[in-house]
Amino acid sequence: MTPEEREELALHENYRDCLKSGSASAVLWDILSMCGIYDTMYGTENAQLNRQLGRREIGLEILAKLEDVDPTAYPTMVIKHIKDNTDD
Numbered sequence: 444m445t446p447e448e449r450e451e452l453a454l455h456e457n458y459r460d461c462l463k464s465g466s467a468s469a470v471l472w473d474i475l476s477m478c479g480i481y482d483t484m485y486g487t488e489n490a491q492l493n494r495q496l497g498r499r500e501i502g503l504e505i506l507a508k509l510e511d512v513d514p515t516a517y518p519t520m521v522i523k524h525i526k527d528n529t530d531d
Contacts, residue, residue, distance in 0.1 A: 458512040471505070472520050478502025 444452075461467035480502040484495055509516045 454508075455512055458508055462509070462513055462516050468520060468523075471509070472524060475502050475505060475520075478505070480506065 461471060478498045478501055479495060480499050482495065482499070484492060484499075487495065506517060
């Protein structure tokens with residue numbers, strides 16, 4: 444196994460550990476929220492658009508890693524967020 448493969452495997456396990464931790468999962472949710480992956484990109488000036496697209500790209504990369512580790516992770520995070528923010 445190459446050093447790059449070992450590093451990728453270790454990162455994969457770190458993501459898995461984050462998903463097991465409620466507080467780490469909440470931090471990941473906050474980071475993804477800041478990335479604005481579902482924000483509208485229309486009607487902005489070039490500099491602002493480029494900034495938004497860069498943030499979105501980071502969010503999509505994080506989502507891809509989460510899905511690689513656990514395809515149910517993000518939907519589970521969404522459901523938890525909805526439940527936490529809905530009055531019973």
